[in-house]
Amino acid sequence: MMRGTIRYGAASACIGALLATPAWAVQDGPAAVTTPQVQGQAGVATYEPGFFTDYAPVTALDMVSRVPGFGLSNGDTSRRGLGDSFGNLLIDGRRPSNKSLSLQTVLQRIPVGDVERIELIQEALPQYDMRGHSRLVNVILREGAGRAGSWDARIQMSDSGRLGPRIIASYTTPVGPTEMTFGIDTGMSGNRVERHTADHDAADVEFRRGHDNDQRQYEEFAPTWSMNWDIDDDSRLRVDARANVWTWHRVRFADVYAVSGSTLTPEWYEHNETENHGSLYSGTLSYQRELSEHLSSETLFLATRERYEDGPEAYESYDPQTGFIGAQIVDAAGETEETAFRQTLSWDPDERHSLEIGGEYALNARDTDFAIALDDGTTVTVLDLPVSSTRVEESRSELFANHVWQINDRFSLESGLRYEFSEITQTGDAQQTRSFTYPKPSVTLNYRSDDRNRFRLSGRRDVDQLDFGKFASSVDVQDGNSTLGNPDYVPQRTWTLEGEWERRFGDDGSFSLQIGYDWVEDLDGWISITTPTGVFDAPGNIGDGTNLRVTGNMTTPLDAFGLQNAVLDIFLEWYNTNVEDPLTGEDRHWSGYREWELALDFRQTFPQSQMAWGWDYHWVTNGEVFRAREYQEHDNTDGDLDIYVETTRFLGVTLRAQVDGVFNDGDERRRVFYDGSRANGIIDSIDYQNWSMGRTFQISARSTF
8 A cells, every 4th residue: 555655646746746837727828939831732741840849849750740640650561571561751752771670760860950841742653652651751851960869768667666767869970971870779667467367157157266466577678770871972871770689577476266155265376487588680771773863773681580588487386275286387489580682673754654663582480499398296297289399481572563653733543563472381390381472463543632632542452471470389378278380371362442531621630531441361360270189279261351441530739629739639440340250150250350449649738838748548349359169358448548748848858757557447358168169159168357557657858969
């Protein structure tokens, strides 16, 4: 009780210190500075730095996050190929090599003083490569930008009372003919997970209850380095490198009680402790050269290596009277590698046409070793789990061509064709080789009816990225789940038809409505596989499915409601998924998808007081998971609300106090276990769980130098 009083009191004092200003008590009048109007040209809206003044930005990331109707995306990793992995950001008209660095990291390195303007590209134009994105942001740096640094220091207090410091810093400086950036992201967190479980019989009568505390500590050290070299007027070289070394430590205690009416009797205790390690090293090299006035080329090379070691982790059980009962010991290790090469040739014959052709080769692989053993106090017996030691390797080649045609001042057309050749080889406990070819056409028609209304109609075929983890077996001892690796798993393919309407209002208002329909072949799901040792759930392809989705986005100022300098971002999405259940033959939703999702982001600034406050809220409807031998229902209760206040009045440093997980109701889950297949409908037992990490409090300071 004392710890909780101190924790809440400290947080209240920190927030109160920020709020303690006479100017905060009243609504600010109009800002003293003049906010320039948004300027623009056909298909491009230009935002001068003054547009963002009221948001008190520190880095380019703060500015980009406030561009109306735009959301930063690091690329779609569920689609294959380096071309799709690049996001919707340009720096001086060129894409940063963000496969090794996130776009957030790239933008955090740029102080606001180095930004000349920000352009929002709202439709396909020949001089820009949209790469499947409906909008791009182009950050134009001022001439002479270079030597600069930024830092972000924060400390987080978890629900368990543990402190988690974090430092993010970077510095950019010219070194001879190059510009180099050195960065660091390091820190730790100590969140605690608290669970309450209840086991019920087939008649939904409780017979067992459990409670556990899972204290975790995560530490990481992630340095980055980038080099930009303008070799001459026609050629540029960029290198990005990133490393990440992490350690994850966990201590868990659980009490399990037998329930008989209102009587609780201790049944057993559980304890497990582990320390896991991992590392990642990634590098990207990009060479661009202007071959002539209308012809250019780009060469891209990527290499990534990641390794993890989990355990050995012993899940120990103890009888309240006799002591040690036994333990399940889990030991896992794995290594993932990715090597890719992409060559592109771009030709811009005139102002209305742009053609890109090229090829790409990639080699992806994952080695997995998983072992589980039983310790009865005398003997340790290793269990035989199928497909527990295996290597999966995919060799993939792709040829592509893309064309952008500016038909006139109102219409533009994007078209493309990619043809992929893929070979998947699995060795170890399961051995086979399979070859695939995938044609992937795409077309997008853009229409601008006037300066405020735009329409987009697109169609494409996508192939999802392979999840190599689905080829190997795993066991979740704590959750009582075993998953068999499936050597026959193939990536799902999707045909998509999509339409979008976007409307701009005022200088900083935006609304978009998107309607899409997806036809999916070999939908990802759960299947049942029978082996000599039993029947297992396994990830697999469950047939063809469809998805009708409607997405709305709006950014609106709230002056009309009496809230000056306030902006609200609204995201609302509805999914209607359908697939024929391979076990029951009945139509149902897809596993893991939520029918409704809502996200709200509010921010209000008080320029004269140099203060701001805001909140963000995320909510989804219940989700379902249909495994071969069980059904799950997930409920995120009342959603997730985060609140913050901040000021820039002290030496230009942005100070923020923040509370995450305000509601702190936890997430609910219901699992229905069946006697045999889910298809027979015979319930064996029902499990209920509430999972919560509690509230977290954070104080942060950030600035540039």
